[in-house]
Amino acid sequence: MKVVVAAEQHMYHFFSAYAPQTAKDEFWTLLDEKTAEVQDGYSCRGGFGYGASNADGERILEYADSHNLTIANTMFRKRDSHLVSFYSGNTNTQIDFILVRHRDRRLVTDAKVVPYETLATQHRPLICTLMIAPPRLRQVERCGPARIKWWRMKEKDAAAVCCSYSVADAARSELGMTKPGRRKIEKQTWLWTDDVKKKVKEKKSEDIEKFFGINDDNGHLLMNRKRAMERWHDYFERISTVEFSYPPIPCVPPTHGPVQKITVEEMDAALTKMKQGKATGPDDIAAELWNSRCWNPAEWLTKFLNQVVTEKKVPGSWQQSTTIPIWKKMGSPADCTSYRPIRLLTSYRPIRIVDERIREIVRLSANQCGGFMFGYQLLITNPAQDAFMAFLNSSYQEIHGETKDSEFIGYLWGVIVSSFFWGATAGSLLIGMIADWVGRKNGLIFTYIVQILAVIMEIISFFTNSYIMYTVSRILLGVAISISIGIGPMFVIECSPVSCRGIISMSTGVLLQCGLVVGSIVAMPEIWGTSNLWYLVYLLELVLTAGVLIIFYWAPESPSYTATKLNDDKRAERAVVYYHGISAEEAVSVVEGMKKSSVKGETPLGLFEIFAVRDEFISRLRVAL
Incomplete structure (x- = not known):
């Protein structure tokens, strides 16, 4: 027997059944069918959806029911404007749903549509709010173990005794201990x-x-x-x-005696x-x-x-x-x-x-410290170190007429190699001035000319056996490379299309690293890194630099620099057509965009202008320290 009671908002189904002694399978089958005929209501959804469900809605309900999910945005009573996520003329519908596991539905505190915000055409965003409890930390895990306040040493000097335990006890009593779990920080x-x-x-x-x-x-x-x-x-x-495999290190007889x-x-x-x-x-x-x-x-x-x-x-x-x-x-x-x-x-x-x-x-060799001694791990000087040391020894003896021990020659060689950094420091101060005065392209051409001059001097120093000329050439080389490293990215970014700047910048870095690898390989003692052949390494660098110089000579100037600094729109448009591969009509709009961007941009601060914004500079410096 089945009785249906219709209430205000619900319908209640009551079953009364008698289970016979025989044919129990038929009884349970019939009872299951009758029970299935009754709609289960909202097992996987709440009762606050929008409109009537259709075929797609039934598929969503079947999917949610099969995976024990709950449709979160039907669990809260909302206005229609907070339910409808798609508007098209007079058609309003709810097409976005948030599904959570049935066990996690208590975490959902709210779910609604923002009626006056648009993500896409005729589409409103659906926002779901969840309340997730943060992990409960133990005191030691959050703040670490108790520590002595050693930073207060200037305020209270503790009397130390003979062992670390006594020192620690005295320090604890005088300086105090931190309190793990304490959220308040001693702020100055x-x-x-x-x-x-x-x-x-x-x-x-x-x-x-x-x-x-x-x-x-x-x-x-x-x-x-x-x-x-x-x-x-x-x-x-x-x-x-x-354990790693290391190059063999020559052994010397041990020194015996008391320590x-x-x-x-x-x-x-x-x-x-x-x-x-x-x-x-x-x-x-x-x-x-x-x-x-x-x-x-x-x-x-x-x-x-x-x-x-x-x-x-x-x-x-x-x-x-x-x-x-x-x-x-x-x-x-x-x-x-x-x-x-x-x-x-x-x-x-x-x-x-x-x-x-x-x-x-003991003086460490390059094998023992991995070649990271100051000034040594730079381009080709480290692989051919023995050849350069022999060159320096003979050159010093020929110029000064005296022989020095290997320790002095080693120190002198470190100074010569580090002279590259002196030139690089000087060149870094000239990057902005050269880039603005002569332009990106002409600035790079200038650096390549200086680099070619420095390489020629290094080759001449080999034949004249002059370490002084070699030192001067390294300073000039540092100046040239420092300026080219600074201006080069400017030129690449300003010439390349916006969509290609990332891959072009990455390709430039890859080519630079490949050049360093090739230079280190050819400078190995097995190839050209010997006392009689090391000048060939610089000869190869001379040929490559001259080739790059010729290519840059025929390339147009940066379109951004031409349009904003030189105010030559026609020349800038031709450069855009050359670098971007677009038509002349499209180049006009690109140049206009470059000029607008330069007007909106802020004037960069110089090296000494930083101190004009003293408070902000000091604040950021403290954070960095």
Whole structure:
């Protein structure tokens, strides 16, 4: 028996059935059919939609019902203007829907259409508001462990005692401890500017983004704190123990004898080089303690380190470190390989003293430090270093009539190579002036002429055996390359169409890197990097630079510079036709757009004009520091 009761807004269906002792399958089949005939109402939707459903609407309902989804924007009573998402004449309909899992529908607090905003023609945006609870952090996870306020060392100097634990206890009592979980920050009025607050806010959001989810080896996101820490441990352990193949290093006989005791003078020099304000290691002892004027730490540290050398037993804190992952600002924040590990060590380890002793008797070669010594990793000078050193030695002996040891020649060679940077510094100050006075094209032609002159001088220095001429040529080469690197991107951007600037800039960078690779290859000792052939490397550079100079000589000037600086619209239109490959009629509109953009643009600040905006400059400088 079935009874249907019609209420104000609902219909209630009541069934009364008698289950027989036999033919139970037929009974349940019939009951299922009768129950299916009754509309289930709104199992996957609310009762506040717009209009009547059609065939497409039924398909949406079937899809939502099969996947246990709920149509969120039918759950709230709204005006018709907040439901209709498509208008066309007198036709109004609801065509946009937000579907959420049935278990998550309690997160949706509102869903409506913005009636007076248009995303596309006749289409209104649909906005859904969700209330998601933020992760609940433990105190240590949010602010780290309790730390001594070493930055207050200038205010209160603590009396230090013989061991790190006693020092830490005294510092805690005198300087105080941070409170993990404390949201209030000790803000100093002169520093807490709007820019600083913005940077702090960005840093907080960045930390949350990169710390709360780390992928495992298979790329699956780990949200469990314990498993994430295990993943960090395995990754850092793997990259810290991997071995790489290095070029062979010649061995020398070992030096036997007792280890010289550490002196107070060595300790004073090491303490002077300690940088303050750095993060502390596992013992939480900062460098500021050892630079305190309330006691003489050099004498105590000298006795302590000499005792360590005598007993051949180091403190346990020296064998520990704190690894901090620093995001490289590239790659996925959830990938361990996107982080650079930084290890925090104990501040008073004798590493700097041992390093200074080694540097007094040993000079590192390019193989040992990877070629990154100052001034060496530059174009072709590093691969052919031995050939250039032999050239410098013979040239110095011929000019000055005396022979110097290899250490002096090495220092002199470092000065000669670094002279390139002197010229580059001078050239960087001339970029804007040359680009505006003579133009982009003529500025590049000027740099290529200077570069050709410098390369010719380098070739002549080979045949005249003059290291002085070689040094002057490197200064000129630095000036030319610095100016060309500054003006070149201006010329490329101003000449290329807007749609092609990205690929053209990338291609320019790729060609530059390819040139550096080719130059390094031909400068290898196996090819031209020998004492008799190294001038051929510069001869190749001379030929390539001359070819580029010829090409640029016949190329038109930058259309933007011609239109805005020279006010020659006809010439600018011809340049646009040449570089953009468009008709003359289209070039007219392009030139007009360039002139309008130059009128709207702001005048760039010069090097010394920065100090005119003193307050903003100081504020940004503080943020950067």
